[in-house]
Amino acid sequence: MEQAHPDGHLAHLRGLLSAYMAKKGLRSTEQRRVIVERFFESPAHITIEELLAVVRSADPRVGYATVYRTLKLLAECGVAVERRFGDGVTRYEVANDDHHHDHLICVECGTISEFEEPAIEALQEEVARRHGFAVKSHKHELYGTCAACQARAKRR
Amino acid sequence: MEQAHPDGHLAHLRGLLSAYMAKKGLRSTEQRRVIVERFFESPAHITIEELLAVVRSADPRVGYATVYRTLKLLAECGVAVERRFGDGVTRYEVANDDHHHDHLICVECGTISEFEEPAIEALQEEVARRHGFAVKSHKHELYGTCAACQARAKRR
DNA sequence: CTCATTGCAAATAATTTGCATGTAA
DNA sequence: TTACATGCAAATTATTTGCAATGAG
Numbered sequence: 001m002e003q004a005h006p007d008g009h010l011a012h013l014r015g016l017l018s019a020y021m022a023k024k025g026l027r028s029t030e031q032r033r034v035i036v037e038r039f040f041e042s043p044a045h046i047t048i049e050e051l052l053a054v055v056r057s058a059d060p061r062v063g064y065a066t067v068y069r070t071l072k073l074l075a076e077c078g079v080a081v082e083r084r085f086g087d088g089v090t091r092y093e094v095a096n097d098d099h100h101h102d103h104l105i106c107v108e109c110g111t112i113s114e115f116e117e118p119a120i121e122a123l124q125e126e127v128a129r130r131h132g133f134a135v136k137s138h139k140h141e142l143y144g145t146c147a148a149c150q151a152r153a154k155r156r
Numbered sequence: 157m158e159q160a161h162p163d164g165h166l167a168h169l170r171g172l173l174s175a176y177m178a179k180k181g182l183r184s185t186e187q188r189r190v191i192v193e194r195f196f197e198s199p200a201h202i203t204i205e206e207l208l209a210v211v212r213s214a215d216p217r218v219g220y221a222t223v224y225r226t227l228k229l230l231a232e233c234g235v236a237v238e239r240r241f242g243d244g245v246t247r248y249e250v251a252n253d254d255h256h257h258d259h260l261i262c263v264e265c266g267t268i269s270e271f272e273e274p275a276i277e278a279l280q281e282e283v284a285r286r287h288g289f290a291v292k293s294h295k296h297e298l299y300g301t302c303a304a305c306q307a308r309a310k311r312r
Numbered sequence: 313c314t315c316a317t318t319g320c321a322a323a324t325a326a327t328t329t330g331c332a333t334g335t336a337a
Numbered sequence: 338t339t340a341c342a343t344g345c346a347a348a349t350t351a352t353t354t355g356c357a358a359t360g361a362g
Contacts, residue, residue: 027316027361048352063319068352084242088351104289113287120279124298127271132303133260139297142280147288183336183341204327219344224327244326 010040013079013095020077031055031062035070036079044093045083045112051092085112085141102140108149166196169235169251176233187211187218191226192235200249201239201268207248241268241297258296264305271298 017036021028038054039046052067071092074080083091085105091112101114120140128135145153173192177184194210195202208223227248230236239247241261247268257270276296284291301309 025316029317029361031318061319065320065353066318069317072353084240086240090351104284104287106289107292113289115283115287117279117283120276120283123273123276123279124296127273127276128260128298128300131260131269131271132306133262133269133298134300134306135298136263136300138299139295140280141295142284142289142291143294144284144290144292150288150290181341185336185342187343217344221328221345222343225342228328246326 009096010094013040016077017074017079020073026073031059031066032070032073034058034062035067036074039071039074039080039092040094042094044114045091046093047089047091049089086143102142104142104144104146106146106149107143108145108153111146111148113146165252166250169196172233173230173235176229182229187215187222188226188229190214190218191223192230195227195230195236195248196250198250200270201247202249203245203247205245242299258298260298260300260302262302262305263299264301264309267302267304269302 018028020026035051035055038058039051042051042054048064048067048071051071052062052064055062055067071080071082075082075092078095078097080092081095083093083103085091085103087110099116101116102120104113104115106112124138124140125135174184176182191207191211194214195207198207198210204220204223204227207227208218208220211218211223227236227238231238231248234251234253236248237251239249239259241247241259243266255272257272258276260269260271262268280294280296281291
């Protein structure tokens with residue numbers, strides 16, 4: 001939607017991944033390639049189960065442990081970001097270093113949307129400074145009801 | 157540390173609990189009383205396992221399912237707050253409605269400290285408003301290294 | 313050829329639940 | 338007495354791991 005270089009971005013991530021694999025002596029296999037490509041095409045906040053379904057539609061023989069292992073690998077090398085919201089499942093999104101964001105989670109319909117607020121990030125750094133704390137990452141999630149669910153509730 | 161009415165606060169929570177139990181027809185048992193009292197004396201962010209150990213030192217016959225069930229009950233009626241940080245265990249703290257806070261989690265030593273920043277809360281409400289989203293609760297956690305761990309790292 | 317990788321099933325780990333027995337009210 | 342509560346063990350859920358077979362380099 002507001003992607004400046006859609007292909008350049010994925011190309012960069014592919015580079016990251018192969019550099020990491022080369023450094024670690026890891027191998028490029030058919031299932032890793034399928035999983036990674038499908039992941040790149042997936043909407044944000046996909047679960048392992050959802051991704052497995054998509055991957056199996058391309059190759060039914062892929063085991064679910066392989067999807068877990070591959071996404072862990074992608075997370076390790078910075079190609080994927082792991083997210084855990086309140087519902088017990090881990091979700092993944094394609095990394096985008098210069099465009100990190102936080103989340104609004106609708107407790108009615110489960111829709112997850114994103115927001116960015118530089119002023120919050122700045123204040124958060126300020127808080128950390130007061131505590132002598134060096135922030136590596138953060139999680140900021142707002143749980144509540146989205147506009148659509150509020151409208152639906154009002155309508156009845 | 158900055159508690160205005162330390163006893164009044166617990167008294168209020170005890171009131172909440174017994175009102176809830178009365179409304180639901182629940183019973184006051186020996187194990188519930190022990191668990192609740194020990195919980196009130198515990199430091200913030202205690203885990204079920206930690207609390208179970210303390211409870212068993214008072215009464216070795218308490219089962220761990222009872223601790224789970226009792227803390228779930230406390231969370232339902234607003235006496236306890238459930239927190240899940242990245243490590244897979246659920247932690248609990250005694251509720252304090254007029255003093256909610258967020259967390260700094262040290263990824264080195266695991267220490268969890270707290271912060272309050274009204275300006276962040278305000279901005280967060282502003283973000284929600286822009287999205288037509290009604291916030292019910294939120295989670296704001298900073299992961300990184302605490303002052304002590306940074307000092308320890310520098311020292312070597 | 314060698315060693316990483318895979319699929320499967322079994323193992324974990326935290327939490328939940330079924331059920332016979334115990335016990336508040 | 339009448340359900341609610343408890344303790345235990347078994348069930349669940351998401352994820353991880355051991356291992357023999359497979360396949361990349």
